[in-house]
Amino acid sequence: MSEENKLTMQDLNANQIRWCEGCGNFSIINSVKKLIIEDNLDPAHVANVSGIGCSSRAPHYINTYGINSIHGRAIPIATGLRLNRPDLDIIVHSGDGDAASIGGNHLLHGINKNINIVFIMYDNGLYSLTKSQTSPTTPRGHKTNTTPLGALIEPLNMIRFALGVGGSFVASTADWIPGHLLETLKKARAHKGFSFVHVWQRCPHFFPDFVEHSRLDAVSFLTSEKGISVPERYQGQTTVVQHDPKDVVAAFKYASEEPIYLGLFYQDESKLQYDELVAAQTASAKPGNLNEILDSYRI
Amino acid sequence: MKTQTSLVRFEILMDAGDGAQKAGDILVKALARNGRYVVSEPIIPSEISPPRRTKFSMSGVIIRIADFDISGIGNDSDVILASHEILLSRRLEDMEYHTPCKILLDMEHEAKNAQSYAQVIEEVKAKGLEVIPFYIDEQTKELMSSISRDAGRGTGNNMYYLGILTYIFQIDMDIVLAVIEKTFGKITADRMAQNITIFKSGYELAKTKIGFTVEVEARAKQGEDKILIDGNTAMALGVIDAGFKFFAGYPITPASSIMHNLAKNLPSFGGRIHQAEDEIAAIGAAIGGYYGGVPSITATSGPGLSLKQEFIGLAVATETPLVVIDVQRGGPATGLPTRTEQSDLLAALFGTHGDSVRVILSVTDVADCFYAPHVARYLTEKLRVPVMIMSDGFESSSQTVIPKLTPYSMNSVEDINDEVLARFGLARLPEYIEMVNENQSVPGTPEKMRRLTGLVTNKEGLISTSTVTQKRAHKIRNQKIHTLQNALLEPKIFGEKEGDFLIVSWGTTRGAIEEAVIKLKAEGVSVSSLQLKIVYPFPAMLKEIFSKFKNIVTVERAYGDEKKSSPITMLLRNETLVDVKAIIAEATGRPVTPNEVKAKILELKTKGGI
Numbered sequence: 036m037s038e039e040n041k042l043t044m045q046d047l048n049a050n051q052i053r054w055c056e057g058c059g060n061f062s063i064i065n066s067v068k069k070l071i072i073e074d075n076l077d078p079a080h081v082a083n084v085s086g087i088g089c090s091s092r093a094p095h096y097i098n099t100y101g102i103n104s105i106h107g108r109a110i111p112i113a114t115g116l117r118l119n120r121p122d123l124d125i126i127v128h129s130g131d132g133d134a135a136s137i138g139g140n141h142l143l144h145g146i147n148k149n150i151n152i153v154f155i156m157y158d159n160g161l162y163s164l165t166k167s168q169t170s171p172t173t174p175r176g177h178k179t180n181t182t183p184l185g186a187l188i189e190p191l192n193m194i195r196f197a198l199g200v201g202g203s204f205v206a207s208t209a210d211w212i213p214g215h216l217l218e219t220l221k222k223a224r225a226h227k228g229f230s231f232v233h234v235w236q237r238c239p240h241f242f243p244d245f246v247e248h249s250r251l252d253a254v255s256f257l258t259s260e261k262g263i264s265v266p267e268r269y270q271g272q273t274t275v276v277q278h279d280p281k282d283v284v285a286a287f288k289y290a291s292e293e294p295i296y297l298g299l300f301y302q303d304e305s306k307l308q309y310d311e312l313v314a315a316q317t318a319s320a321k322p323g324n325l326n327e328i329l330d331s332y333r334i
Numbered sequence: 335m336k337t338q339t340s341l342v343r344f345e346i347l348m349d350a351g352d353g354a355q356k357a358g359d360i361l362v363k364a365l366a367r368n369g370r371y372v373v374s375e376p377i378i379p380s381e382i383s384p385p386r387r388t389k390f391s392m393s394g395v396i397i398r399i400a401d402f403d404i405s406g407i408g409n410d411s412d413v414i415l416a417s418h419e420i421l422l423s424r425r426l427e428d429m430e431y432h433t434p435c436k437i438l439l440d441m442e443h444e445a446k447n448a449q450s451y452a453q454v455i456e457e458v459k460a461k462g463l464e465v466i467p468f469y470i471d472e473q474t475k476e477l478m479s480s481i482s483r484d485a486g487r488g489t490g491n492n493m494y495y496l497g498i499l500t501y502i503f504q505i506d507m508d509i510v511l512a513v514i515e516k517t518f519g520k521i522t523a524d525r526m527a528q529n530i531t532i533f534k535s536g537y538e539l540a541k542t543k544i545g546f547t548v549e550v551e552a553r554a555k556q557g558e559d560k561i562l563i564d565g566n567t568a569m570a571l572g573v574i575d576a577g578f579k580f581f582a583g584y585p586i587t588p589a590s591s592i593m594h595n596l597a598k599n600l601p602s603f604g605g606r607i608h609q610a611e612d613e614i615a616a617i618g619a620a621i622g623g624y625y626g627g628v629p630s631i632t633a634t635s636g637p638g639l640s641l642k643q644e645f646i647g648l649a650v651a652t653e654t655p656l657v658v659i660d661v662q663r664g665g666p667a668t669g670l671p672t673r674t675e676q677s678d679l680l681a682a683l684f685g686t687h688g689d690s691v692r693v694i695l696s697v698t699d700v701a702d703c704f705y706a707p708h709v710a711r712y713l714t715e716k717l718r719v720p721v722m723i724m725s726d727g728f729e730s731s732s733q734t735v736i737p738k739l740t741p742y743s744m745n746s747v748e749d750i751n752d753e754v755l756a757r758f759g760l761a762r763l764p765e766y767i768e769m770v771n772e773n774q775s776v777p778g779t780p781e782k783m784r785r786l787t788g789l790v791t792n793k794e795g796l797i798s799t800s801t802v803t804q805k806r807a808h809k810i811r812n813q814k815i816h817t818l819q820n821a822l823l824e825p826k827i828f829g830e831k832e833g834d835f836l837i838v839s840w841g842t843t844r845g846a847i848e849e850a851v852i853k854l855k856a857e858g859v860s861v862s863s864l865q866l867k868i869v870y871p872f873p874a875m876l877k878e879i880f881s882k883f884k885n886i887v888t889v890e891r892a893y894g895d896e897k898k899s900s901p902i903t904m905l906l907r908n909e910t911l912v913d914v915k916a917i918i919a920e921a922t923g924r925p926v927t928p929n930e931v932k933a934k935i936l937e938l939k940t941k942g943g944i
Contacts, residue, residue, distance in 0.1 A: 049785065050796060079780045084622075087788075094785050095797070100777035101785040102625060104618075105648050111615040115622020115630065116777075118606050119580055123626070123777055141618075144611035313606050323602025325575055325741040332561040334363040334513075334735060 042072050049098040054089065057239035059210030063157060064093050066217045067126060071099070073217075074224060081124045084113045086138060088130035089164045090157035090236070107138030110145040113152050117310045124224065125152045132162045135171040135191055146200045148309035149228040153220065156193060156231070159238040160245040167241040177242070194290035194300055197231040198283060203306040204230040205286065206263065206299045210237060211248040215297060218263050222299065228308050235295065246295065257289055257298030265298075335546040342548050343398040344413035344503070346495055347421040349386045350379045350393040353492035358395030359733075360496060360517055363562055364510040365503070366735035369552030371400040373845075375407045375732040375925075377425075380672050387443070389424040396430075399503065401553040405699040405734060406845030409927035411435060412548065413502065415495055418443045419454035426461065428924070433462045438498065438544065440491065441467045442475075466544060470494055474535040477528055493529050497536025504549045507537070554735075561738050565729035568703035568739070569659060570595035573631055576707035577744040578657075579605040580630040582619035584612055587671040588730040589635040589661040613641035617658065621645060624655045625786070627776035629711055633659035635727075636669060639681055646720050647686035650811065652786040653718035653769055657710040662726040664923050673923030674727035676841055676891040679901040682722045683870050691811045693717070693818060694870040695758065696724040698844035700734045702757070702867065709758045712747045716763045717814045718774065724869065726891075728925045729842045758867045761821045767814060770807045771795040819871040825879070829855065829862030832882035834943070835935055837863040838914070839889040840902055843926045847889055850931035861935055870905070877910040885944045887917045887935075889926055894919025915944045 047068040054060050071081060081099035085091035087106035094101030100123075104112050109127045117125055134142050134156045145154065161179055162168040168181040172193060176185035197205045204226040208219040216234065223230035235246045235254075247253040255274035256265045265275050278285055278298065286300040348354035355376050365372045377394040384390035398408045410430050415438040416422035422439060437458055444451045444467075458465050470478075470491070478490030500510050511530065518526060570592045573581065581600060583593040597607045610616035616632050623630030634642060639660050649656040662678045664670025683694055693713050697703045703725060710721040742751050755761065772793045775782035789797045790804050827836075828848050837847050844865040854861045864879070866872070880886050886906070894900025899907060900919035907914050917934040918926060938944060 077780075079783055080778055082777050083785075095787065098783055100783050102652065103785065103787040103789070104621075104652075105644050105788055108614060108618045108645065111610065111618025112622035112625065114608070114610070114615070115580065115582060115619030116626045117622075118608055118619070119623045119628040119630070120626040120777065140611055141615055144615070313608065317601040317604060317606050320601035323574075323599060325571065325603075325743070328571060328599060329561060329738055329741065332563045332567070333558055333738070334366045334560050334562050 042078070044068055044072070047071060047078065047098045048096070050095045052096050053092065055240050057237070058089070059159065059236035059238070060090055060093065060157060062210040062213050062216065063155065063234055063236065064096055066213055066220055067093070067097060069217050070220045070224060074221065076124055080122060081126065082116060083126050083128060084109045084116065085128040086133040087164070088133045088162070090128050090130040091133060093128040107133050107136070108141065109133070110138060110141035114145065114150050117150055117152060118313055121310065121314060127152055127154045129154065129156055131156065131158045131160065131172040132170045135193060143200050146197055146202045146229050146231060149201075149203050149306050150310050151227055151229070151308050153223045153230045154232060156233045157236045158193065158233055159236045160190070160242050161238065163238045163241050192290060193233050195287060197233070198286055198290065198301055201306070202231050202301060203228040203303045205301045206231070207233040207235070207295070207297050208263070209235040209246065209248065209254060209297055212266055212297070214266050215263060219299075222263060226302065226304070228306055253294055255294050255296045257296050257300060259299075261302070262299040337546070337548045339548060339550060340401045341399070341408070342413070342503070342550055343396065343408050343411045344499070345377070345394055345396040345411050345415070345425075346499070347377070347392060347394040347414065347416040347425055348492065349391040349417065349421070350384055352393070352417065352488050354394045356517070357492040357496045358397060359562070360510065360513050361397060361499060361505070362733060362735065364500070364505050364513045365397070365399055366554070366560055366562065367509050367513065367556065367558055368506050369554045369556040370550050371402060371404050371554050371735070373398045373404055373407055373732060373734050375728065378672050378731070387418060387420050389420060392421045392424050399550045401551045404845060404849065406849060406928065407728070407732060407925055409929040413438065415499065416440065417491055419447070419451045423454045423457060426458070430924070431463060435463045436546065437463055437465050439465055439467050441469050468539060468543060470539075471535065474532055478532055481525070481528060490532060493532040494536035497533040497538075498540040498544065500533075501537045501540035502544065502547055504547050559738065560735050562733050562735050563700055564731050564733045565697065565700050565703045565725055566591040566661065566731065567595055568700050569707065569725065570599070571739070572704035572707040574600060574603050574605070575704070575741045575743060576711045578629045578631045578707065578711065580608070580620065580623035580628050581605065582608040582610050582616045582623070582630065582632050584610050584616045584634070584638065586613070586635045586638045588663055588727045589633045589638070589659065591730065592633045592659060592661070613638040614645060617642040617645040617656075621649055621654050621656055625777070629715075631657040631659065631707065633661065635661045636663045636665055636671065637667070639678055639685065643685045646692065647688060647690045648788050649720045650686070650690045650692065651788045651790070653771055653774065654786070655714040655718055656720040657707065657714055657723065658720060659723045659725065661730045662724060664921060670923045672727065674891065674925055675921045675923065676726060676843070677893065677901070677921055678724065679840075679869065679892065682724060689808055689812070691815050692720045692722060692870075693815070693868065694722050694724060696841040696867055696869050697729060698842060698865050698867060700729070701736055701739060703729065704739045705754050705757055708742065708744055708750055708754050709760065711744070712750045712755070713818065715747045717767060717818060718769060719811070719814050724841055726842055756823065759823045759825055759873065760868060761823055763817060763821050767817055768810055770810045815871050819874055822868060822871070822873040824875055825864055825866065825873050827862050827864050827879070830860070831862070833860035833862055834883065835859070835861040835885045835887060835938070836880065836883035837861065837887055837889055837917075837931065837935070838866070838902070838906060839863070840866040840869045843889050843891065846926045846928045847931055849928035850935065853928065853932050854935055859935060859939060869902075872906070872909050876906070877912065880910055880912045885938065886912055886914045887938070887944065888914060889918040889931055890916065891921050891926055892919060893921050913944065
């Protein structure tokens with residue numbers, strides 16, 4: 036694209052956004068739009084796929100192709116689309132209820148099959164579109180409409196989950212650090228395979244203090260040459276660790292520590308991709324002749 | 335003793351893994367080459383290798399031979415060959431035998447199980463059936479055990495039984511030998527000779543010691559220019575020929591063999607196969623494929639249909655084409671996985687929440703299985719409404735000899751062959767069909783980007799919660815079904831266009847019903863039948879057709895009683911306001927038989943109508 040035809044943020048606006056003021060989702064879709072612009076993508080060859088929930092409305096608000104499907108099932112649709120359309124950039128948008136609860140099985144297998152998609156998990160620690168119920172990532176003791184005395188169990192650690200089921204790209208970022216978020220998305224898109232991008236996200240209405248975003252030392256960073264850089268304003272203000280993204284043992288360790296770590300936990304560029312293997316199988320099959328196959332059933 | 339007949343049914347029962355189905359295959363092919371009409375159905379145990387000499391290890395094949403064209407497996411067997419008494423006793427529980435029925439019982443295990451044999455033989459005699467015990471000679475037994483030892487499985491008895499049955503049904507020995515050679519093409523010459531020796535010993539035993547024959551005149555075209563194929567295989571090949579390039583599925587009985595076949599063949603036609611993590615993911619991937627503009631299909635059975643419902647609704651709302659094959663089995667819950675039923679009609683049609691339109695196709699024989707995917711693709715791409723293809727457990731595995739199918743290599747839906755449409759009672763749809771969303775572009779199309787959603791949308795595809803939008807969306811979706819109804823041809827009636835009884839049914843009951851109609855007409859009963867292939871929507875002229883008959887009755891392998899109409903009865907009554915009544919509304923796990931239908935019509939005739 037030449038300079039004058041260059042895509043603008045306005046070009047990528049679609050339907051009027053209906054999220055609450057102060058919602059962390061704005062920052063996430065802005066980063067997705069910037070990714071499209073800065074990576075020079077053709078919006079007609081981008082498909083945003085989602086399930087149900089506040090975050091799953093994202094495809095409506097980005098002027099590309101998209102489908103806002105049913106609860107928890109974005110990955111099956113993205114899988115069918117990826118297997119048939121290797122030419123598209125596919126970005127899945129999924130909340131913590133959508134991804135970790137109703138869609139947990141698909142997430143497990145999407146990661147394990149290493150299907151080439153960018154998966155953004157918008158984690159705000161509860162169900163919000165249905166008006167505050169506990170989700171698998173709700174911190175223990177947090178009160179919601181279904182747990183008026185506080186959530187009963189420890190939250191599911193999504194980074195450990197993604198590492199445990201064989202994630203080839205596992206990163207965490209935060210909606211209030213847009214530079215870090217955009218850089219993470221760019222690395223995720225560049226990665227071939229299932230890129231699991233966990234985003235700490237604030238729900239201003241039901242759970243504004245899910246993460247203490249105003250305090251710089253509420254988050255720590257993993258960084259390295261191949262990893263994601265540490266934003267300037269955090270440098271010297273919080274813990275920063277040099278971490279080799281090939282070191283899965285250290286990745287598990289940081290995933291288990293407080294305060295929460297952001298950055299690239301793990302990347303394995305050699306993991307085989309299911310969609311490519313399926314394509315290769317088809318490409319290498321000997322051309323068939325239906326008449327001959329029918330003849331093989333001759334009596 | 336020689337019996338000449340136009341129709342006979344027999345079966346072979348052996349422990350699972352002993353090769354009953356292989357023997358059955360050879361017999362069916364030989365019978366067909368020899369000019370007989372033939373249909374067969376395997377008896378498959380629910381487990382993989384159940385313990386031998388138990389009721390659970392019953393495996394076998396039922397074969398029906400006729401001197402006229404048949405597509406059903408009929409009622410009851412005239413001859414049963416069992417490798418031991420326990421299988422025989424188990425099979426008699428199904429009550430699928432004629433009285434009298436000749437029972438050939440291998441006595442090999444009798445020495446060690448004298449009491450059990452004596453007891454079963456008593457049972458059999460008490461039922462008025464004739465037991466013909468036989469012993470395999472020592473020399474042949476020795477040969478059989480050496481073969482099974484080398485192969486590490488089986489007993490070798492199947493070749494012996496093949497010999498017995500070749501004699502009894504008077505199949506040309508040279509033809510049987512030719513089929514054996516083709517079937518066992520890869521074994522050594524020595525091994526082939528041993529197998530043939532065993533086969534000939536069985537033949538000799540039947541000739542010298544059993545001594546009866548049942549002969550069916552060879553009235554079908556002789557020779558090898560026919561195929562022996564089961565419903566799921568024909569369906570899989572039809573999926574390929576209809577131009578589907580993506581299949582997503584999850585293992586489930588009895589639909590799985592469609593996926594097995596496509597896994598082997600679809601890549602050779604540029605298509606892709608995906609075994610998903612569950613039933614829901616499978617249909618989701620098929621929707622994802624069609625969303626990407628690639629003809630996509632999924633297949634399922636029983637519980638899988640329940641799991642797929644929410645996604646079917648998404649395809650309706652987003653106007654994404656989708657084809658779902660449902661190979662029906664006994665339900666509810668796990669039900670009867672390896673047996674047949676037609677209980678899914680209402681779930682297939684109405685199973686999703688909200689007003690969720692769809693088209694129901696059904697198959698009435700193995701050739702329909704091959705052509706249904708063509709029609710389904712045509713309808714789903716033109717209407718952008720999900721199409722369900724209803725088959726069943728019986729059709730999935732029953733093998734029929736049919737003239738070789740004609741492939742069409744359909745590329746685009748406009749290529750569809752008019753004869754294929756007519757086979758399903760359909761004319762071409764109009765060029766323009768109104769959609770809820772005016773923009774139906776596929777990802778990759780520049781300047782026409784759109785976001786699909788399960789939320790209600792207006793014609794620009796934008797979410798709108800206004801009453802007008804919801805009303806319009808419902809109306810347009812239903813109008814698509816009405817458009818299809820207008821394209822339905824007048825349904826073919828088997829028999830006269832007026833009379834005392836019209837039997838209405840759908841799916842694989844056709845063969846049994848038409849045989850019953852032939853028999854009843856021969857006895858002077860005024861009866862015709864109408865088999866629906868597009869089960870929903872119904873042809874508009876149905877009421878008019880019904881008005882020419884005194885009684886409209888239905889036959890269906892689904893439950894109904896005096897207070898609860900069976901599914902097809904319920905739908906027909908609603909559509910026509912005619913007092914349609916079910917004469918068969920039972921789900922037993924076994925296909926409907928001609929005698930069942932005949933008996934019910936005669937009963938009704940005696941009563942003076944419904």
